[in-house]
Each structure stands twice: as structure tokens, then as C-alpha cells.
Amino acid sequence: MSDVFERVKTIIVDRLSVDGAKVTPEATFKEDLGADSLDVVELIMELEDEFDMEISDEDAEKITTVGDVVNYISSHQ
């Protein structure tokens, strides 16, 4: 779990150019991390590559926080 979080965090920091301290499980992509809808689509693609998995569009739409992503990845690996 913590390993997943760290890997997700690294990608978010790189892609969204945000301070690592802001990337907490509670942080929302749109409000807290300043991502727009296109940023989120791109981020999902990166995560699919990183974790070698597919996140369906339906599931992706439910993701709003960093914690959502980490939980999703952890439970689908």
C-alpha cells in the first residue's frame, strides 16, 4: 500500500508539477492539486502504464482523490 502511494505520488508530482507535501491521500485532483479534466485523463494513462493495468472509464470517473487511486490500484493488482 505505502509502496503504491509513493509510486503514485512520484507520478503526480512529475505530471502536475506540485509540491510533494500536497500529495496526501485526502487531496482531490481538481481542487487541491489543480488538475483539469484532461490532466486527470493523462494521469490515469500514466498510472495504467506504471502499474501495468487497465482502469476502465467507468472506474476512472469515480476517482476524485489520491487515496481513491491508491485504493483502486491496491485492490486490483
Next chain:
Amino acid sequence: MIRSPAQLPGLSVIYRGGEAVQKRVVVTGLGAVTPVGSTVESFWQNLLAGKSGIGLIDRFDVSEYPVRIAGQVKGFQAEDYIEKKEIRRFDMYAQFAVGAAVQALRQSGLQITEENAARVGVYIGSGIGGLQTMLENYNVLRDRGPKRVSPFLVPMMMINSASGQISIMFGAKGPNLAPVSACATGTHAVGDAYKIIARGAADAMICGGAEATICDLALAGFANMKALSTRNDSPEQASRPFDAHRDGFVMGEGAGVLVLESLESAKARGAKILAEVVGYGMSADAHHITAPDPVGFGASLAMQAALDDAGLRPEDVDYINAHGTSTDLNDKLETIAVKATFGEYAYKLSMSSIKSMTGHLLGAAGGVEAVASVMTILTGMIPPTMNYETPDPECDLDYVPNKAREQAVDTVMSNSFGFGGHNASIIIRRFMEN
């Protein structure tokens, strides 16, 4: 019987015909990102020094290409102008556009506020737009499938992305468009923006052209048209407008942007006025998609229309900043068209092509050359046509060969002609109160 728009039902309200306002339009800011310098100062100094920005292409492997040279922008730092997080969202052409726009806005001192936002517009065109982004994503599509194509592909490749992004960066809510006319784009952008202000539809316009197409696909395409110089062994001598041994143009890239403003607006805020835009003409060759009209009639029409628009006689023009691409046909036909427009006086005026140093910036050329035109007036120096060694009997005007010329210049015509047969000429004058 043909009815005027005013006679058509429902249109009389918006059609103002001859009663339209006509405001004076001045230049208050300049910005340039070019192969000879990424600021107006360095661009201008290098042009006057006759320095070439053309060299071997080092961004991709060109060993299989018949053409291996171009004018690449060097030393441009996008992070000087765009937030780091955002840079990846801008195609290189839009990065150049933003760089030049920021420079021009800084010089103008124009502040875009809630009060004036609707009166400030953006009109930055490109010949081709975000081609490199498109190619990168095509490679992703081919290699990894449709699910990996970037959601930013479309907003980055579209030709209007620079105009849109710049309006967002500065909150400019006035008229906004990206004109497209291949190598005439930049001049059309400045000319159209001038007219938008002149007719009272905006108080200020951020206008010009941007291009970044030095990549494998475009190089191959232009090379296979036989449009490019193949002088790979001497890149700095490859672009030689009007010289008898010219063998094609050299691809360049960059952006040239001006802040145009109504005289009233510039005066009201105490802005430094750099020059005035006084004339604009455009036309089509209606002849061939790439070859110019064999008698130069279309180009001559645009120059005459610009003179008429300005209410000037040919003798009032001191200097022509030529399209001068270094192709056999362009330089010959531009010379013929200048002679047709200016008559005997054509032999007395100075005419030079900065493409001899920058290469051909395609859709950005007219923007960068408008900047050079203003600088000519401000500094009293005409940039040379470099590499002019062997006179061509068909090109017999004064091309300011090989050395910058000190000459007081009040009135400049800048020409641009594009594939498609588009012709555009603008006239820029020293600002005088009356």
C-alpha cells in the same frame, strides 16, 4: 441587380458602410523569437551585423535527407515565459508565440484589466500549427494504440491554440482568431488586427505569427517539392535572396508579435509609440497552389491595395522589407511585381530580405518582418540581404547587398506571399502627430 448589404432586410442595423469609424493605429510593443536571436535586441543586432542563424539540423537524424540545414531557434527558454507545469501543454510553435507575445506586452506596458479586457484581442496565426505534437502522437497511436494518444493532442495541434492560450494567460477577451495563409500568415495577422482596431472593434491587439515545423515530415515534404536549398555544405550561404545562384529557401522557425493599439488608447495611457500602421492590402494569385503568378500580378495587386489604403504614392515608400525567399520564382516575380507597382521609382528604393539570415519562418515570417520594419524606422538602419554575390539580370533592384545601410526611413512596405497564392502587404510609418 446586386443589392448592397444595407439593402438586405435585417442587415441594415449592423452594416455601417461608409460611416464606419477609422481610427489611427500605432505599434506599442514588439516581440521576436528567431534563429538569430530570441529577443528583439539580439535579433536586430544580429541582422545588422549580417549574422546567419542557419546551420545543420541537430534535432533529428538528417543523414537520409537531401536537405540537412535549417534556421533553428537557439537559446529560447520556454520557462522564462510559461509556468513550468504548463510548458508540456504547449506545442513548440505556441511556446514561441507566447515568448514573443510576452516580450511585446512587456514593452507596451499594456495592462489587461477587467475594464479593458473586452477591448483587447489576440490574432496570432501559423502556417501549420502544432505539427510536432501531431507527429509524436501519431507515433504513439501506431506503436501503442489509440488508448495512449494524449488528451492534449487536439488542443496542442490546432492552429488557434496560440491565440487561445495567450488570451487565457492575459485575460484578453476581445476579437480572437488565428489567420492561416501559409507563408503570408504573419502579415495577414498584423494587417487584419490593424483593421480591427481601425474600425473600432478593439482598442489593442496582440498580433503576429508563429511556426515550429523543423521536423522530419515537414522537411521531407518541403524538400520533395524542390522548394529548399540543398547547399548543405555551406549553411550560412544557403539563403541568398535575389542572387543569381539561389537554389531555394531554408526552413526557419520562431515567432514575431506586435502590440497594436488605437492612437487614443496609446496616448491615454502615455505609452511610447514606436510606429504607425497605415496601410494593408491583400489579394490572391488565382493561378497555382504553389507557383507564383508568372507576371506577378497578384503580388502587385496587394502592394497597390496597401498603397491605396494608406493614401500614399509609390514615391512615399523608402524601403521594402521583401518576402525574398531565395527561391528562383519568388525573387524574380517579387521583383517584377515591385516594378509593376512602383514603376521607375522601384530602382530608387531600398529593398532587402532578412530571410538571408533567419531563413524562412513560414507563418511567422510576416510577424518577424513587421518587427524588423519597425526597428528599421526606429534605428535608421536597413538590414542587408546577405549572400548577394552574383547579380541576376532578372533581379535588378537595390537589394542592400551584404552590409546594413544607414538611411533615414519613414515608410516601410513589408510583403508576404504564401502557398495557395495568398499575397499580403502592409505599410508601417514613422509616427507623426499629423
